[in-house]
Amino acid sequence: MITIVMILLLGKLAWWFLDWAVFRAVWSVPSTPSPDTQACRTADAGACWALIREKYRFILFGLYPHPEQWRAALSVLIFLSLYPLSADRRLWGWKLVILWVAGLAAVFVLMYGGVMGLAYVPEDQWGGLPVTLMLATFGIALALPLAVVVALGRSSNNPTVRTMCVIYVELIRGIPLISVLFMASVMFPLFLPDGMNFSKLLRAQLGIVLFTGAYLSETIRGGLQAVPAGQSEAAHALGLGYWKTMYFVVMPQALTLVLPAIVSLCIGLFKSTSLVMIIGIFDLLNAGKRAIAEPAWQGFGAEAYFFVGAIYFAFCFSMARFGAGLEKRLRRDR
Amino acid sequence: MKYTGREAVSSIAVQMLLILAVGGLGWFLVATTLENLEFRGVSTGFSFLWRVVSMPIANSWIEFVPGLHTYARALLVGLLNTLSVSGVVIVASTIVGSVIGISRLSPNLLLSKTCGAYVEAVRNVPVLLQLVFWYQLILELPAPRSAFKLAEGIFISNRGIRYPALGDETAVVIAVSTIAVLIIAFVFAAGLQRKGRVRLGRWLSLPAFLTLAIFLPIAAIHFSGHLRTPDVPVLKGLNFRGGATLTPELSALTIGLSIYTSAFIAEIVRAGVVGVPAGQREAAMALGIGPFVTLRKVIIPQALRIVIPPLSGEYLGVIKNSSLAVAVGYPDLFAIVNSMISDTGQAVEGVTIIILAFLTMSLAISTLMNWCNRCVALVTR
Numbered sequence: 001m002i003t004i005v006m007i008l009l010l011g012k013l014a015w016w017f018l019d020w021a022v023f024r025a026v027w028s029v030p031s032t033p034s035p036d037t038q039a040c041r042t043a044d045a046g047a048c049w050a051l052i053r054e055k056y057r058f059i060l061f062g063l064y065p066h067p068e069q070w071r072a073a074l075s076v077l078i079f080l081s082l083y084p085l086s087a088d089r090r091l092w093g094w095k096l097v098i099l100w101v102a103g104l105a106a107v108f109v110l111m112y113g114g115v116m117g118l119a120y121v122p123e124d125q126w127g128g129l130p131v132t133l134m135l136a137t138f139g140i141a142l143a144l145p146l147a148v149v150v151a152l153g154r155s156s157n158n159p160t161v162r163t164m165c166v167i168y169v170e171l172i173r174g175i176p177l178i179s180v181l182f183m184a185s186v187m188f189p190l191f192l193p194d195g196m197n198f199s200k201l202l203r204a205q206l207g208i209v210l211f212t213g214a215y216l217s218e219t220i221r222g223g224l225q226a227v228p229a230g231q232s233e234a235a236h237a238l239g240l241g242y243w244k245t246m247y248f249v250v251m252p253q254a255l256t257l258v259l260p261a262i263v264s265l266c267i268g269l270f271k272s273t274s275l276v277m278i279i280g281i282f283d284l285l286n287a288g289k290r291a292i293a294e295p296a297w298q299g300f301g302a303e304a305y306f307f308v309g310a311i312y313f314a315f316c317f318s319m320a321r322f323g324a325g326l327e328k329r330l331r332r333d334r
Numbered sequence: 335m336k337y338t339g340r341e342a343v344s345s346i347a348v349q350m351l352l353i354l355a356v357g358g359l360g361w362f363l364v365a366t367t368l369e370n371l372e373f374r375g376v377s378t379g380f381s382f383l384w385r386v387v388s389m390p391i392a393n394s395w396i397e398f399v400p401g402l403h404t405y406a407r408a409l410l411v412g413l414l415n416t417l418s419v420s421g422v423v424i425v426a427s428t429i430v431g432s433v434i435g436i437s438r439l440s441p442n443l444l445l446s447k448t449c450g451a452y453v454e455a456v457r458n459v460p461v462l463l464q465l466v467f468w469y470q471l472i473l474e475l476p477a478p479r480s481a482f483k484l485a486e487g488i489f490i491s492n493r494g495i496r497y498p499a500l501g502d503e504t505a506v507v508i509a510v511s512t513i514a515v516l517i518i519a520f521v522f523a524a525g526l527q528r529k530g531r532v533r534l535g536r537w538l539s540l541p542a543f544l545t546l547a548i549f550l551p552i553a554a555i556h557f558s559g560h561l562r563t564p565d566v567p568v569l570k571g572l573n574f575r576g577g578a579t580l581t582p583e584l585s586a587l588t589i590g591l592s593i594y595t596s597a598f599i600a601e602i603v604r605a606g607v608v609g610v611p612a613g614q615r616e617a618a619m620a621l622g623i624g625p626f627v628t629l630r631k632v633i634i635p636q637a638l639r640i641v642i643p644p645l646s647g648e649y650l651g652v653i654k655n656s657s658l659a660v661a662v663g664y665p666d667l668f669a670i671v672n673s674m675i676s677d678t679g680q681a682v683e684g685v686t687i688i689i690l691a692f693l694t695m696s697l698a699i700s701t702l703m704n705w706c707n708r709c710v711a712l713v714t715r
Contacts, residue, residue, distance in 0.1 A: 006444045160349040164356065174693040176654035179668065179685065186681050190370045191363045271460040278462075278661055285463055292470075301470030309459045309467070316458035 020046040028053055040300065048300045052307050055291040059307060062127015062282040068119060071110040072130045078103050078110075079133045087322050100141075107134070123199050127282030129311065131201070135273040135283065139208040140266055146209065147216035152246065154217065155224055165217075172214035178275050180207045185279040204276045212269050219261045223254030259330065263323030267316050274312070284308055367682065374679065382678050383409070389673060391665045393584060395507070405674055412670035413691065419587055419666065420656045420695075424649055426592040431599025436629075438604050449600070456597035462658055464594055469586035469662040478573050487566040489574065495585050498566045499578035508558055509551035516546055524709070583664040587656075595652055602644045606637035638710045646703030653695050667691055 024046030040048035052059075061072045082103045085091055091099070111130065114120035153165035172180065184207035189197055198206075227250050235245040255262075277286040288308035292301050371378060383406040390400045394411045395418065438449040456464075473492050475482070481491035487498040520543055526532045567577025580588075610633050618628040657668035668688060675684040 002440075002442045003444055006442070006448065010444070010448065158345055158349060160352055164352065171689070171693075174696045175689050176657040176668070176692060178657050178660070179688050179692070182672070182688075183685055186675065187685055190367045190681060193366050193369075267458070271458075274460040274462045275658070278658075285460065285466075289466060299474055301474060302467065305463060305467040305470060309463055312460055312463065313455070313458045317454065320454075320458065 022046075026050050047306075048303050051292070051297055051300045051303050055297070055304070056307070058128075059284070059287045059291050059304065060128045061130065062287045063125045064127060064130075065119070065121060065125065068113070068121060071113065071118065071121075072126075072128070075107045075110045075130045076133060078107055079130075079137065104137075123201050126201070128287040129284050131282060132270075132273050132284040135205060135208055135276065136266075136270045138205055139212050139269050139273065142209045143212035143216050143269075146213035147220050148251065150213060150217035151220040151224060154221055169214045169217055172211055173218070177208075177211050177272050178278055180211045181275060181279050183207065200279070201281060204279060204281055208269070208273065208276075212265070215268075216262065216265055219258050219265060220254060222261070223256075223258035224250065226257050227253045256330065260323050260327040263319060263326060267319045267323070270315055270319070271312065284311065371682070378680075378682065380683055382680055382683070385678075387677075389677070391670070392663075393581060393665055405678075408670050408674070409667065409687065412665060412667035415659075415664070416653070416656050416666040416668075417695075419584070419591070419659065419664070420653050422588055423591040423595060423652050423656070426588070427595035427599055427652070428645075430592065430596040432603050434596060435600035435603030436607060438600065439607055453597045453600050456593055457601075461590065461594045461655055462661055465586060465590040465658055465662055468590045469582060472582040472586055478569065481569070487577065489567060489569075492582065493573075493579065494582045495580040496567045496574050496577050497580070504558075505555045508554050512551045512554045513547055516543075516550055528709075581664075583659070583662045586662050587659050587664050591652065591655055591658075594655075595648060598648050598651075599645065602641055602648065603637070605644075606639075606641035607633060609640040610636045635710070639707075642703060642707045642710060646700055646707075649699050649703065650696050653699060654692065657692075 026040045026046070026048050028050045040050065057066070057069060060076075061069045064072045082100060085099060086096060107130075109115060110118070111126060112121060112123075150165045150169060153161045154169065156162055181204055184203040185200060188203050188206075231253065232245050232250050235249040240248070273283060274285040276283050277289065280286075282290075285308055288304045292298060292304045368378070384404050386401060387403060387405055387408050388400050389408075391398050391408060391411055393415060395414045396407075396411060398407060398411050434449045434452060438446050438453070440446050440449075472494065475490060475492045478489070478491045478493055478496075481489040481496075483489055489496040523532070567574040569575075614632055614636065615628060618632045619625075623632070656666055659666040660669040660672055663669070671684045671688050675681050
């Protein structure tokens with residue numbers, strides 16, 4: 001009975017979607033000299049994929065100068081090859097750190113230019129997917145050490161350190177990310193003396209790091225609590241000091257325990273980088289939104305958002321799969 | 335842990351250094367901020383709250399006239415909007431999420447796979463993207479002239495959702511406060527019953543609550559004289575006449591947030607049901623209890639213990655995510671503070687208001703959910 005209802009319902013939905021997305025879709029429109037979207041506006045036209053065909057470079061790379069966009073594309077490729085390498089357990093350790101430093105240096109050289117015959121591209125022309133990947137990658141890379149320190153501080157005996165860490169974590173976790181971003185974009189310039197200022201992208205990055213650090217530190221603290229007390233006592237008995245105990249004995253166990261939780265935090269971080277749109281940074285979502293602001297393309301928002309959504313989905317879904325695999329393997333190892 | 339001589343000294347030294355460092359940084363920030371504010375000619379303090387606002391606010395539960403009312407009242411409008419959106423989203427996403435979470439465990443493969451696909455598709459796409467997607471979709475709908483007719487008197491067009499109105503704003507306030515009083519009464523009675531002071535038996539059940547929750551507000555509105563004959567919207571010329579509207583902004587916000595949150599709640603509910611030992615269900619079946627009663631009396635009470643702590647985190651998330659309203663132009667608290675700051679330049683005060691408001695709301699939700707958790711927790715000695 002349920003099966004029949006479901007088949008009917010799904011069949012109707014699928015038919016309606018296919019009809020819109022494939023059978024009645026408009027795949028291309030004459031684009032010289034300016035795009036003529038009349039074909040998309042007729043009564044029986046479905047999805048206007050011509051928009052993606054016309055605008056995909058703008059959505060992916062934003063305002064990055066057109067002839068230089070291969071550099072932005074190469075940066076995205078570097079990120080895309082670094083991610084699966086980081087997922088490989090055999091590389092975990094110093095090798096991976098060196099790989100990341102080299103990769104990120106290459107990304108910066110490519111994006112900024114100004115050396116080796118590459119034209120200089122200022123930060124406010126960056127946009128699209130590279131910006132989203134940078135915000136997410138640096139967000140997690142810088143938040144992790146901060147979170148480890150805060151988690152240790154929150155479980156330390158020292159009352160001042162503990163109170164400061166508690167205030168930081170609870171304050172950040174109580175307010176929405178966009179208010180943190182808003183502070184970074186509006187309040188931060190007030191904090192600094194005249195003449196000293198950072199770019200908006202860097203300020204947003206700082207806000208994201210502070211925000212992620214608070215959530216991450218709570219996850220790590222959970223891991224610290226799950227490591228049996230005997231472990232650190234044994235290390236003490238062997239004569240190891242506090243830092244050595246933490247570095248060699250407790251932290252590796254705690255981090256392994258909460259690795260799946262860290263992966264799901266990464267997914268959350270990747271998605272929430274889209275919030276920088278609200279303070280006017282040109283990330284992937286904002287580029288998608290601007291792509292349909294042109295009069296010729298107005299009214300085809302669904303297609304652009306579908307495209308952008310598919311990119312976000314691809315990243316988040318593969319991270320989720322990786323996290324699930326990790327969880328299964330960790331459970332088997334124990 | 336007890337400190338020995340050297341450790342105590344180093345611990346005190348570390349604390350002194352930290353306090354000096356943080357205090358110094360704080361002093362530097364405050365000093366430069368004050369200097370910057372003075373340079374820009376912005377006076378500090380909250381007295382600007384009593385200044386009159388000229389900006390109009392599209393959605394508001396209480397009367398708001400630009401050029402007559404103050405910033406303080408505008409903030410109240412924003413707070414009420416945030417609370418009402420969050421409330422609606424929490425109720426809607428809990429219902430949808432529970433249904434989908436339980437359906438994912440259904441033996442019917444088609445049903446469970448479809449629900450699984452829904453969860454994966456929804457939770458792997460940013461919530462902001464979903465909000466702007468729904469907003470765009472509603473704006474792309476046909477004009478009122480060729481609006482979709484969902485049912486008699488319910489139209490969906492690019493002006494939002496038009497539905498028959500039963501009363502005015504006062505009626506809504508009366509209905510909401512009646513339901514609030516009812517919930518408090520039930521919670522109070524449940525507390526008394528747990529302590530063994532009273533025995534209410536069947537009066538204290540979900541069906542009784544739902545019946546009362548439907549009929550009491552209607553009765554209250556009727557007796558207060560705010561009940562009107564249903565004002566069914568009709569298409570007259572280029573626009574609708576009569577009825578009430580859910581604006582595109584509010585529709586997009588509630589639809590988007592509810593769908594997004596429902597996917598996470600579905601996962602929480604599924605984990606809760608899976609977490610109940612299989613023997614419980616088997617035992618109930620062996621006793622000859624039907625599947626629906628088993629779910630209601632055996633599975634759900636035990637699953638609630640697993641579900642409530644992560645659920646409260648999700649509800650806190652709804653409150654925080656409601657601030658994304660600013661992206662679709664719905665005047666919630668954050669959006670109003672945002673435009674207030676650009677009007678007056680009172681950035682520090684505005685951000686303080688935001689932090690205090692959200693911390694208070696978060697604290698209220700977590701207190702309420704902790705109380706719920708204590709109610710369902712196992713009593714152990």
